[in-house]
Amino acid sequence: MHALSVSGLSKIYANGVQALKGIDLDVEEGDFFALLGPNGAGKTTLIGIVTSLVNKSAGRVAVFGHDIDAELGLAKRCIGVVPQEINFNQFESCETIVVNQAGFYGIERREARRRAEKYLRLLQLWEKRRTMSRALSGGMKRRLMIARALMHEPRLLILDEPTAGVDIENRRAMWEFLRRINASGTSIILTTHYLEEAESLCRNIAIIDGGRIIERDRMANLLRRLHTETFVLNTRQPLAVAPALAGHVVRLVDEHTFEVELTKEQSLNEIFARLSALGIEVLSMRNKVNRLEELFMRLVRPMHGDAGAGGQAA
């Protein structure tokens, strides 16, 4: 069964902007699915329609077979959503927020309190249960939104940039938590700025741009299509010019660093052999950007000529 099935979905806002142009998308039950795209691509509009925060202009959306036009309540019952913006009452305690949220999904008070303890503990917020939510740190607020979304134990969890502004340690812990949630059978749809996050967590991916899906594939398949990778090499000796490596694009970054591009057919051994022959000793090496980021930039760059090669995708 599809956790989410979208067909012919369009959205034209009141100001005439067409945010979605006939989207077709299926997400399998149990999947960990990445939905990526640059700013204004239509990701949040798509999520907004699925969660009924945005009214669609045309098309069909079904969640676990429940059409949102015919069975909206049943469809919403299956969804847990972690929005991009912090959106809880800043004057309520963490426990009150999650217990009330469970109530909106029909979970009786006693059971809601039991689940509140469970999820606040799992997300390391139990000690803060009586703290006003406004007093939490940024990372804690993000974790509280995840706890809130899990209170009714949804079959489909939608996370809209859940780790934005979260430090790397907390982000990694959150990844591990989401992996475990997914392993227990919860389907997950993730949008993120951090492509490393999508590459690390997701099995399937769709890239949306200009209101259309421009790529939809298994993550592994998509990455396999990446023909070149860029490596950054640090040298012991200072370099005045980039080393001459015929057949490769080479750029000097500074006197101890240069970048070299490799196609799938070329090997690193050959590069190292030629550098040794030139008397250049390599001290360290790393990927310039992660693979998905490289691919993402190539897919969306034709339409966004000004898109830089920075670390953020959306």
Add this chain to the structure above:
Amino acid sequence: MNDLVTRSGDRRQVRMATIRRVGFQTILIREFGRIVRIWSQTVLPSAVTAILYFVIFGSLIGRRIGPMDGFDYMQYIAPGLIMMAVITNSYANVVGSFFGAKFGGYVEELLVSPLPDWVIVLGYVGGGVIRGLLVGGMVTVVSLFFTRLQVEHPLVILAAVLLTALVFSLGGFINAVFAQSFDQVNWIPTFILTPLTYFGGVFYSISLLPGWAQTLSHANPVLHMVNAFRYGFLGVSDVEVWRAFAIMLAFVVVLYAVAVALMTRGTGLRQ
């Protein structure tokens, strides 16, 4: 791993009827919690205002006014002051709470939930009614320190106060749906609600007014509410009580239908 979340296949889906019942209760609990949490803004001001009214209009000026419709002036204005507190508080509670939820973004907690729109409206309106009755009860207690309140028709009192609280809670909800700023939250209470209340027979009998002003006063729904309520206490009214109840009922039905329709359309809430 099993203790993390209930595995997908083992999850029991909650019935929609349970969702509606528990969801409604939860909104009421949340609204009551808000009223209690900010009691100095929600409950206290009306009690203080009522004391001031009784001291100034009742004790100081009232003695010179003399009896009104055969009753001591303080006794005459007491039901109107109680009703004024009910009107102000039921309206303020819903407009403040729902607009706050909109402004803070946490109205989305409800919008993404499976709760039908009519349950969300009922929940917020229920919160307004609770505050209206709570504050109305408090002003009643305050009034007992200043005057003797007789009760002629208790059921009329209950029905009038409940319907009035419903009308103004629904009005507050609709105001909050349309409001885009805090200015727009305050505009209707200041420029419409307060004049209607002051000209709604709280402090005087409209029989004191010239004919044209009496006719005009009948177009003011607050006049009918205050008089139906006063009739319950004192057995006197400037309007026909059955007509007052018909007006209140009509307002409840129409405003509720409008509130639910606005929610369903997503006016001011969904893009």
